[in-house]
Amino acid sequence: MQHGTVEQHIADLLSHPKVVETRDHMHHSIPKHDHLMRSVKYSYRFARLLGADQRICLRAAIIHDIDSRLGTLTTHGKIAARWAADLGEPPEVCRAIESHMYPFGPLPRTREAWVLVLADKAATLGDLKQFVRGLLDGSSLERRRQLKQTDPFYRTRPRSFLRRLTMRRWLAQ
Numbered sequence: 103m104q105h106g107t108v109e110q111h112i113a114d115l116l117s118h119p120k121v122v123e124t125r126d127h128m129h130h131s132i133p134k135h136d137h138l139m140r141s142v143k144y145s146y147r148f149a150r151l152l153g154a155d156q157r158i159c160l161r162a163a164i165i166h167d168i169d170s171r172l173g174t175l176t177t178h179g180k181i182a183a184r185w186a187a188d189l190g191e192p193p194e195v196c197r198a199i200e201s202h203m204y205p206f207g208p209l210p211r212t213r214e215a216w217v218l219v220l221a222d223k224a225a226t227l228g229d230l231k232q233f234v235r236g237l238l239d240g241s242s243l244e245r246r247r248q249l250k251q252t253d254p255f256y257r258t259r260p261r262s263f264l265r266r267l268t269m270r271r272w273l274a275q
């Protein structure tokens with residue numbers, strides 16, 4: 103990945119407090135920021151492969167799960183898309199964000215939206231790999247414990263371990 107190019111497109115978002123705070127939020131049992139950056143990485147690759155607009159794809163990727171805890175598996179795309187629109191992002195970015203959970207949600211209707219669907223799925227597999235690798239030395243569980251302390255969702259809504267274990271919930275986290 104050409105970091106210079108990527109940073110030119112999303113520098114303002116990388117330093118936005120809502121993106122920075124995702125370092126302390128849990129998503130797929132790892133920091134949400136890791137998932138967002140992994141989505142950016144795959145969006146960059148897939149945008150090149152599919153001939154999609156790189157800037158649209160990268161901006162959609164770094165935003166796509168902002169405030170995901172306020173929604174469900176099928177509705178959180180809409181919540182992040184609304185946040186992007188309020189920030190002044192163009193409709194192409196917002197549309198891609200809204201359909202990123204396909205098939206759990208709206209059908210992607212643009213090339214950029216399809217890039218985000220694929221990048222998000224690839225990033226999710228990477229997240230799982232990161233978590234499993236960290237199980238070997240205990241770092242994953244330690245990080246998870248820390249995230250539960252810093253993620254406001256866990257501070258305000260303690261839930262049973264068994265409920266969180268289901269795949270549907272893991273995907274939405």
Ligand SMILES: [Fe+2]
Nearest residue numbers: 166167170203
């Ligand atoms: Fe998502």
Ligand SMILES: [Fe+2]
Nearest residue numbers: 137166167222
């Ligand atoms: Fe995601």
